[in-house]
Amino acid sequence: MQVRAIAKDIGISPRKMRLVTNAVKGLRVNEALAILQYLPNAGATPVRKVVASAAANAENxxxxxxxxxxxxxxxxDDSFRIKRVKPRSHGRAARILRRFCHVTVIVSDDPADAGR
Known part of the structure; x- marks a missing residue:
């Protein structure tokens, strides 16, 4: 059976978050939580919470x-972006995009689900 958990609007860019999610894709939940606990990336903490939440959803x-x-x-996945303007020299302006992301985790106990 497939069980999912979603964390929305995490204040880290999706590109940085994918570095963390690709490190734990396909692993057992216990192994993934152990790896995420000691991963130095900033995205490891929110991903760890979502994986633990998906496991708790499956259990409860x-x-x-x-x-x-x-x-x-x-x-x-990509979420909304906060758009700001940073003043530059000679009256110009530079755009700042603050990116956010959603993280979706699907856990399963059946190895046959991998083909779907």
Whole structure:
């Protein structure tokens, strides 16, 4: 059975977040949480919370064993952008884009789900 959890509007760019999500894609949930705990990237903490939330959803809502779960898919999608203007010399202006992202985690206990 597939169970998911979503974290929305995380204040880290999707490109930086994908470095973290690609490191734990396809791993067991216990291994992924151990790796994310010591990963130095700033995106490791929000991803760790989402993976733990997906495992808790599977355990509490569907009575699945958390030791049997693995990460079927994990995606960092683009969210909104805050647009600002930074003054530059000679009356010019430079645009600043502050990017945000959504993280979606799908965990499963059935190896047959990998083909879907």
């Amino acid at each position: 809502n569907y009575s699945l064993n958390p030791d049997d779960l693995y990460i079927l898919n994990i995606v960092a």
